[in-house]
Amino acid sequence: MLKGIVSKLITKLLDIQSPGSSAYYVSWYDHVDLVFSIFERKDNHEVFYVDFEEATLSYPLWDNRQRLLLNREFHGWRTELQKMIDEIEKHLKDVSFHKMPGVIGHENFAQWQAFFIYSGVNLLFSSDENKDYAFYLKFPNESNKDIQVNERIESTLRSASIVPIAITGNSEFANWAEIRNSAGVRCLIKVLSRK
């Protein structure tokens, strides 16, 4: 299992909800989820960071004790994120930060449940002469209308003058399948060019 701030958060959330459950769920969490996505322009950097705080969709039944623990965990998450944001700000000039929604939860199928993570910064950028684009995997079946993950991703991108393009599968199942396996669009972004 990989150790990163997302996996740490997931472990804590699962164990607050159901003590010991992270041992089962997180054991297969062996991929990396994005916390930051950076788009570089000639004169500035648009930095997108994910926030899971508003969208623990599958945990509607938190009791008071759990809510207190949850708040403590998110306080820790914010502190770590802030350190990273400060670091980025120190190294890059002219940076604009944008908060993007993320979701940690369970997906319910007829006979089984699957744990998933959806990060709104799983973006793939592309540019032509006139425009900048960002591809993102459309979050399926938005059961919580207050959160509106897709709409928030789109409006945040637009505010940074980036055209959002949602990628979907042939069905909601296909989108879930991609998300369970760590987001189809994000999978396309790991590249470096050598000097």
Place this chain on the structure above:
Amino acid sequence: MVDLKKAHALPDSKGSIRKILFHQSSVFQNDRQISKGIFQNFLKNLNRIGMKPKIYVFATYRNDSERVFLEEEANQWKPLVQSLDHFGTRVSNQIWSRLAYAQDTCLIANSTKPVAIMTRSDRNKDMVHLLSKSSLLKRAGFQIVEPEGNFTLEGGHVFASSKVLLYSNPKDQEILSSFEQKPIFVERHSK
């Protein structure tokens, strides 16, 4: 309507998508093999904004029925791409279930010498092994780099259209210093 020929005659735009390598694998719903459409829709959208990349597909299958399905699925992408290089390999059920879509092996490139940094997980270890046995990487002009340290954390990602590298493990500074990207080393906060 974008004229693709004209679009490709343009000098390289920073961050424009030219070449993609990805892992194709079967998906089942109610015991029926289904076409995901994610990648096809992605390519259609790229076409819409004037980009027609070369694609390199690494397919893994367990039996002939899966092989045929994946080949047929890939054939549907042909009109959407500049070229399609499809390479399939048979794997055991055990390996297959570990690979899933092997998301971290997917590469997309807008440069002439792209290199992927692989996460050191069992899943990727299997994928690196499979990929290195094929000649697809060479044909695509890709290299895989495995850092010394445990290449973890969300900050380890690199973006094709950004020259910024976030990275969490200072042990790998040497590898990273050979890249063009601006590295930002974010110290890991927990052990």
